[in-house]
Amino acid sequence: MARPPKVVDVQPVGRRGGCLRVLLTLLILIAAGAAVWYFLLRTPENTAVRDKLKATDVRSSVVQEGDSLRVTVDWRFVLPRGPELAESARVEVGVDDGAISQVATVPADEFSDTLRVPAPGAGQTAKGYSCVAPMTRGRLTAESCTPWQFVRPAAGQTEADSAPAGAGRSGRTPRSAATVSRIVVQPEGIQVDPDVRARCATWQQRNPERTVWVTVNKQAVPECTGPNGKPTVAQFCAFAVLADGRRVMTLSSEKVEYCGQLFRQWSAERTA
Numbered sequence: 001m002a003r004p005p006k007v008v009d010v011q012p013v014g015r016r017g018g019c020l021r022v023l024l025t026l027l028i029l030i031a032a033g034a035a036v037w038y039f040l041l042r043t044p045e046n047t048a049v050r051d052k053l054k055a056t057d058v059r060s061s062v063v064q065e066g067d068s069l070r071v072t073v074d075w076r077f078v079l080p081r082g083p084e085l086a087e088s089a090r091v092e093v094g095v096d097d098g099a100i101s102q103v104a105t106v107p108a109d110e111f112s113d114t115l116r117v118p119a120p121g122a123g124q125t126a127k128g129y130s131c132v133a134p135m136t137r138g139r140l141t142a143e144s145c146t147p148w149q150f151v152r153p154a155a156g157q158t159e160a161d162s163a164p165a166g167a168g169r170s171g172r173t174p175r176s177a178a179t180v181s182r183i184v185v186q187p188e189g190i191q192v193d194p195d196v197r198a199r200c201a202t203w204q205q206r207n208p209e210r211t212v213w214v215t216v217n218k219q220a221v222p223e224c225t226g227p228n229g230k231p232t233v234a235q236f237c238a239f240a241v242l243a244d245g246r247r248v249m250t251l252s253s254e255k256v257e258y259c260g261q262l263f264r265q266w267s268a269e270r271t272a
Contacts, residue, residue, distance in 0.1 A: 053086060054078050055132035058146040059228045060093075062128070062191040068116045069150055073130045075111055086134045090143070093117055095128040108134070119189070123154030127194075146227045149192045153236045155183035160252035161238035182241040183250070186262045190217060192234050193226020200224035200232045216258040237262050 054077070061072045071093045077086055086108035093115040094101030102115040120126040126149065133143035156162040164180055195201060203223035204212065212224040212233055220231035237259035238250045247267050253259035 053134050053136060053141045055089065055134055055144040058130055058132050058144045060128075060130040060146060060148045060191075061228070062148055062150050064119050064150070064152075064189045065116075067119055069119045069126060069128075070114060070116055071128070071130060071148075072112065072114045073132065075132045075144070077108070077111070077134060086136055087138075088135045090133045090135060090140060091115065092131045092143075093128065095126045097127075098129075105135075120150060120152050122152050123157075124152055125192075126150040147194050148228055148230075149194055150189060151192050151234055152189040153185045155185050155238065158252060161185075161250055162240070163251045164240045164242060165249045165251050165254035179243040180240045181243050184239045184241065184266070186237050186239065186259075186266055187217070190234050190236075191228070191230050193228050193230040193232045195224075195232040196226060235259075239263055239266060 055075045056078050058073065058075045061074075063070050063072075073091055073093065075089075077089075088105050088108055089110070090103065090105055091113045092101055092103045095117050100117055102117060104113055104115055106113050117126070117128065127147070128149070129145050129147050131143045131145040133140045135141070162180060162183055164178060200212065200220075200223055203221065212220045212231070213235075214220060216235050217231065219225075220233065224232050226232045235256070235258055237253040237256065239253065239262075240248050240250050242248060247263075249259065249263050253263070
């Protein structure tokens with residue numbers, strides 16, 4: 001008697017495993033594509049711009065106007081791929097470590113702006129800063145800052161500043177006429193750069209017989225020139241108004257050539 005035929009269901013070998021390998025390969029390719037996009041395509045547009053786009057050569061020019069300081073800030077941009085990457089710039093000027101500050105936003109094609117902060121009182125120094133940060137795609141890059149100072153001297157700080165030079169030396173001049181009614185300091189206030197790393201103080205110690213000035217209160221030797229291109233030292237002159245209305249130099253100023261020039265200009269002004 002013949003046996004009935006046996007049917008054996010045989011599944012194709014390796015068919016399911018092949019699908020898994022294809023699927024796994026596709027997943028790897030997708031992950032690799034995502035990584036390439038994130039690290040190679042996305043970085044130049046965002047992270048690299050924030051890292052490289054910056055303001056440099058930030059400088060301030062400070063002038064007193066009434067009770068305020070007019071601070072003009074200049075800068076330039078360092079751009080990795082062109083000016084289209086910067087949309088605008090944020091400018092901040094402040095004094096007293098930011099206790100008082102003013103902020104403005106300017107277009108990317110402008111490289112100067114002017115802001116105002118309160119002026120210091122007589123005998124005080126305003127220690128300020130100016131910062132610029134480019135903005136791209138609504139985000140600020142790292143800011144670049146430069147410190148500055150504005151000095152307003154006090155009248156009659158020393159005995160020599162209050163003593164009139166030459167007044168009352170002649171016997172014909174009444175002593176009462178030589179009485180000082182008011183001390184005037186010129187200039188009334190001036191921008192002075194911080195002495196970074198005490199470079200100017202060190203230079204003066206090494207060159208006690210030399211002057212720091214190229215042009216007094218305008219240009220100094222490189223060691224005494226600060227981050228804004230301004231001298232880190234200042235020359236002030238004290239003058240006196242006597243009881244009889246005369247204007248005279250004081251003992252501290254009479255032998256200083258710069259003070260002699262200022263005195264002649266001041267004496268020619270109309271008496272207030």
